[in-house]
Structures are given as C-alpha cells and as structure tokens.
Amino acid sequence: MSHPRLTGALRSFSNVCKKEDFTEQRYDLKTKRLKRQELFAKEGLTWQKIVHFCSEHQDRAKQQAASQELKSLLLAAKQIVGADHGQEAIESAAVFLFETFHNKDHVGTEETRSIRQMFGPFPSVAAETSCNCVARLVAPLENSNVEDFIQTHSSHHNSKRGSSFGRNIVFSYDCYTLDPLEDFPSSSSHKDMSLDM
Amino acid sequence: MASARVPLDEQVVTEPGPVGKERTLPALHPERKEDRCFVPYKLLVEDASPAEVEEFLEYVRFIIEDLEWLLALPHDKFWCQVLFDESLQMCLESYLRHAPRSLDITVLPSSPAVAEMQRSIHKTIFLTFLRMATHKESKENFFTPSVFGEIIYENFLFDIPKILDLCVLFGKGNGHLLHKMIDNIFTQQPSYYSDLEETVPTVLRVFDSILDKCGLQCEGATAIEPLRLTAHKQPTAMSMEQQDFVDILLYLSDSTTTIHAFMDIFPAACTTFLSHGFLGRLTLFYEAAVPDLERAVRKRNFDDKGLQEDLWRRLSHSCRKMVESAHLLLHHTCLQPILEGKENMQTFAEELLQHFTSFLPEKRFLADYNEQFPITDDISLLHQAIPVIDETRTSYILQGVESAHDSLGRGRPQSLVQFRAFS
Structure with missing residues (x-):
C-alpha cells in the first residue's frame, strides 16, 4: 500500500508536473532480462573468439578435448537460456557463462545471482556443468592469458574501468527521524499515579 | 566524440549510422540514445514473501546497474539518455514516489541484503539527479545556461513535487549539495518560481x-x-x-x-x-x-x-x-x-x-x-x-x-x- 504523501497530493492536484499513468507497467523482469541478453550479445567477446582462444596453440588431442568441453558448455547454456531460443542467443549465453566462471572453481552465491539476473530461474545442474566445463577449458591455459583475453575482448569490463560521475562526492546516508516536541503524556501520568499511591 | 569548448546544445557529432554509413547529427539527438529499458522501482510491502523480496532485489539490482552505466557515460551520451529515454525518467520518478522515507510507519524488512541494496540505490539515484542538475560538468562539458534551463523544464526532468521529494529523501545529510542543485535549477529556469506559486x-x-x-x-x-447544508455529519x-x-x-x-x-x-x-x-x-x-x-x-x-x-x-x-x-x-x-x-x-x-x-x-x-x-x-x-x-x-x-x-x-x-x- 502506498503511503499518504504531500508530493502525491501535489502530483494529483496541481498542474506543475507531467501527468503519467504510473500504474502502467513499462518493463517487467522478463523484458528487462531479454534486453540485457541482447545488450550482452552486442559486447565485444563472441563465441567464435572463445572457440579460437581455447583451441589455438594446442596439440590435436587437447583440441579435441576442448572441442568436447565447448559443446558441453553450449548444451548447458541451452538449458539455462531455454530451448526455444536460437543459436545466437545460446552462444551469447555460453559467452556469459565463460566470462562468469573463467576464474571460479565452484558455483557460488554471486555467480548464481548473476546468472539468474541475466536469464531468470535456471536449472542448477546446468550451472554446475558450465562451471566444470569452463574450469577444464581454462586449466591448460595460463591464468593471466585468460584474464587478458577477457579484458581485451569484453567491452563490459572495459567500460567499468572508465571514470564515473560523482565518484568523489561525499554522500551522506543520514535521514530525517522523528523529533517530537514532547513525550507521550501517559508515561508522565503513570509516574504521577505511582507517586499518589 | 563531440567537439570541445562548445556547449553541448550546439555540438554536432559524426558517427556511423544504422547501416554503417557515417552521418552528422546534433550531439543531443534521440537516435543517439541506447535502448536500455530502465525498470521502475517498486515498493516492497511490509509482509513480503521471500519471492517478493527476491523480486524486489532483482529490480533494484537492475536499476543500480543501469544507473551506474548511465553515470559512467560521457557527458553527451548521458544527456541523450536523460532526454530521450522515457524509461529512465519513469524509473527515477518511481523511486522518488515509492522510496521509503525514514518516517514511514512501515519500513523495509530488516534483511541485510535489502538494506544494502537500498543504500546502494539511494546513493545512485541521488548522483543521477545531481548530474541532471549540473549544467557545467567541466570546462569541456557544459550547456548554454539558458538552454539548460529550458531543457530541464520542458522535459520535466525536475518539477516541484520531485524537488520536494529530493529534499525529504536526501536533505538531512546532503543539504549543502541539494541547496546548490535546487538553487541552480531555479536560477537557470525562473519558471520554477511560477510553478512554486502555483x-x-x-x-x-x-x-x-x-x-x-x-x-x-x-x-x-x-x-x-x-459546507453544504445537506452535508452528512x-x-x-x-x-x-x-x-x-x-x-x-x-x-x-x-x-x-x-x-x-x-x-x-x-x-x-x-x-x-x-x-x-x-x-x-x-x-x-x-x-x-x-x-x-x-x-x-x-x-x-x-x-x-x-x-x-x-x-x-x-x-x-x-x-x-x-x-x-x-x-x-x-x-x-x-x-x-x-x-x-x-x-x-x-x-x-x-x-x-x-x-x-x-x-x-x-x-x-x-x-x-x-x-x-x-x-x-x-x-x-x-x-x-x-x-x-x-x-x-x-x-x-x-x-x-x-x-x-x-x-x-x-x-x-x-x-x-x-x-x-x-x-
């Protein structure tokens, strides 16, 4: 239930603000997740780049093993994103999973939250599979190489390095609190009563 | 990239269009905004179920993420988003309308996760309004003051109820900054005094x-x-x-x-x-x-x-x-x-x-x-x-x-x- 507010009355009864129907639901979580997936897919890192990165400079046996892991990762991504999505969306999800797990050895709370935020509810076994696949994919590679690869190709990581407005602003979380002129009279009247008795 | 030492409202940019061909546009142009879909802030009810709390947290996370992205944008891109993305304005206003006041009788559930996210969104919303109230961000990034006044007023970026909400939500500890913001808004656009009169x-x-x-x-x-004579008691x-x-x-x-x-x-x-x-x-x-x-x-x-x-x-x-x-x-x-x-x-x-x-x-x-x-x-x-x-x-x-x-x-x-x- 919304609280009775002065500004609510001003919005309703004055002509100094834009009249909009705030009961109308513009974007829900599902729409937002789809938009987020779409934006993620436009970022620099692609599935093809990951395939190439995991396969280059490897002997034939290791290339085959990597290829198998990449297939498994795609399958897990399909389970997470949903079977009704096209190959492009599945590959984009696999990229996301690779980025999420490239430096993790298990599916923690943060990773669960991150996947859920991107795709909504998902089967946990698919996340476990993804995590294990990515771990096996990056195991033969140098950690620093993997990190460099992600940093170089992901515009998501690059944008976070930039400066942000207000980073030096000292912000206070203080808020107004009740500041009564006087206490509730019953406490004093109780005192009076006990004195009388 | 927009050219330097020219007010943003007079700048033009040359950038690739939808089909890849270079085109020249005013720096402030609807086609330069990104389709981001800002979600609204929703009130968390007092007796919220775990699922409702989780949904609330998800909405808040999206808002924080989007606003952090917005605040990291260069000056010209920030203003394109502010002026042409209706979902952003809806999101900001939904926060002002529904954000819990410390004086509300029902406060947010005391879950640490909710409290932490609330603190985080509170600051990010403030910084967004602060940037929107700033007509000169640096020597290179600025508006013609009169155009700034016109833009914020005509697009309802600020209005009297919003200004009052900002005061009650953020004024206790950020009075000095808020004073500068509101003073600048009224100075650049005296029509706000007429609105206050109204x-x-x-x-x-x-x-x-x-x-x-x-x-x-x-x-x-x-x-x-x-009082009507026939009015009920x-x-x-x-x-x-x-x-x-x-x-x-x-x-x-x-x-x-x-x-x-x-x-x-x-x-x-x-x-x-x-x-x-x-x-x-x-x-x-x-x-x-x-x-x-x-x-x-x-x-x-x-x-x-x-x-x-x-x-x-x-x-x-x-x-x-x-x-x-x-x-x-x-x-x-x-x-x-x-x-x-x-x-x-x-x-x-x-x-x-x-x-x-x-x-x-x-x-x-x-x-x-x-x-x-x-x-x-x-x-x-x-x-x-x-x-x-x-x-x-x-x-x-x-x-x-x-x-x-x-x-x-x-x-x-x-x-x-x-x-x-x-x-």
Missing part, C-alpha cells in the same frame, strides 16, 4: 483536507469550500476509523517534514510561501487541528499501545516541524535582512511585528513557538537594530505571549520573565 495553494489545500477529514474547519478552508478525529486516523497523522508528519526540509534547504522559497498567506494559514491550522488530534491520540482506544505512542510522537514531531517552518519563514523574510543591516530595516521590523501580532489569537501555536524560539530574543534584536521601535507594540506582543502561556496552564518561560525584569 503549488502553494495546493499545499494549503492539503492542510484544509486534514481539517475537513477531522470534521474541523478554519477560516481559510471555509472560504474555499462552503463529518466523522471526527475521535470517531473515524483507526486506519483513517493513522493515515491522517502519517500525512501530516510527511507534509510538515517535507515542507520544512524544502524551506530549510532552499530558503528562497520562503518569500513565495509567505506571499500566499502560508504563515497565517499554518497557525490557524495548528490552532484548530493540534489540540483536537492530541486529544484523539490520548483518548482513542488503541489495542496496540505502541501504535498510540508512535502516533503521539508523529503528531508532536509534526508540531515541531510546523513551528520550525514558521520560524524559517520569519527568519529568512524578516530577521535575516535586519541582521544583515539591509535597507528598509524598518519595513522588515514592521512586518515581523505584524506577524507576531497575528500569532496572538492562536494561543497554542504562540506558546509552542515561543518555547522553541523565544519571541523576546527577536524583540530584543529589534530594539538593538532599530532604535525607533514602538515599545507599546512590543510590550503588547509580550503580554500576549504571557497570556498564551497562562491560558494553557504552562509556566512562563524563563526568557520572558528575564526580559520583563530588565525592560
């Missing part, structure tokens, strides 16, 4: 509506809405449903806190409030409503004694805010010019005495005001600043103050006794 009567109607709901009337309210503060009574006290504490926060942060608004007879209406309201509401809080039958005490504290808090608002009005419009030794000091002194005289019939208000802001102090100041002050008049006012205290059975304040002894 808003004050609605604020007054809020007080009238509270009186009306309590079956009370004051002169101002009667003048606006004459109004419920009173004693007889109305408990939830309605709680709502009235919540409404009153929110309204008085918001008005006080705004006047405190942006004193220039005091003149507008005063010119609409706000002070007189406030004192009339105080006199009519406070004793009645106090009586109702004491006498009504509450199953929950905690609620009863909470309502008393809310009402008493509202009284403090009304008294403090009256003092702010007098301070900024009469006392400050006298303290600064401005021209026409006699006129300001005259106005102050006139206001004090108008308080005299409102004994409850006068006594409460005098306890917080001794009128003797101000009269003493007048005597020092203006030698030709009418002593008969000041003496008459002080007698009225004494009489107010006496009639309420309150002892005379020490300040008054001392002043009388020395004068």
